[in-house]
Amino acid sequence: IMRESLRDWLTDSGYQVETAKEGHEALKIIAKQDFGLLILDLRLPGGDGIEVLREARARRPQLKGIIITAYPSIQTAVEAMRQGAIDYLPKPFDLNQLEELIRETLGPVQLEIRPKAIAEAAVAEPTVVEEAKVEEVILVAPEAIPSHLRYISDKSTLIQMLLEIQRQNRWLSEDALMWVSKRLDVPLTQIYQVSTFYKAFSLVPQGRHSISLCTGTACHVRGAPRLLDKVIEELKIKPGQTTKDLQFTLNTVNCLGCCALGPV
Ligand code: FES
Missing domain, CATH: 3.40.50.2300 (Response regulator)
Known part of the structure; x- marks a missing residue:
């Protein structure tokens, strides 16, 4: 048909x-x-x-x-x-x-x-x-969408909308991205480009607490590798991963600008 x-x-x-x-x-x-x-x-x-x-x-x-x-x-x-x-x-x-x-x-x-x-x-x-199933996924706002965003349809609010969803959920789920695409009438691929370009967005769930461990030169010589090993051993996750209980996400950074305090 x-x-x-x-x-x-x-x-x-x-x-x-x-x-x-x-x-x-x-x-x-x-x-x-x-x-x-x-x-x-x-x-x-x-x-x-x-x-x-x-x-x-x-x-x-x-x-x-x-x-x-x-x-x-x-x-x-x-x-x-x-x-x-x-x-x-x-x-x-x-x-x-x-x-x-x-x-x-x-x-x-x-x-x-x-x-x-x-x-x-x-x-x-x-x-x-x-067809009905898809309509439900796209048009009915998933739980991840904060209620104050549900009636916005202005394309220029795309980044603010994604930031707000990220802030509330600590990640951007596939359902949320599809809903935003439909709501703002912006192609899904364009939304994907935006959400993978900015570091502020994550397409996988993030932990409640974010651990950023510096592996820059100053911190390295002051013992950052040992500190990192200890965190990995305690939480049983590698850099870039999140604990199963969604409490901690571990990331490494290059310099936090406070080298004298290293390792941080
Ligand atoms: S190298 Fe770690 S804070 Fe600068």
């Missing part, structure tokens, strides 16, 4: 569209004909949408791809972008958003000269139950 609706809607909008029921069929069509855009589901009958995109782009490097999915995750979003997807849309998605993306990618439809054809490949059809 999804594949047919998209085909009809795009055709009515003036695009030339080819559809395929599965990845192999789409690749065969792409081998014979040039397309501007490939829209495909992450999970295809008998295959993986990202793999189909990779193979399609290996044949036609100029081909752009959009992945849609009822099973969004950060890992697949990042992998899709690595394989050349220009966007990754969790279902249910806004048709206006898709239309805007298509227009940006292929340019506006001319009255007489139609834009390059679009291959809308193998859109798998999740059951109604699966």
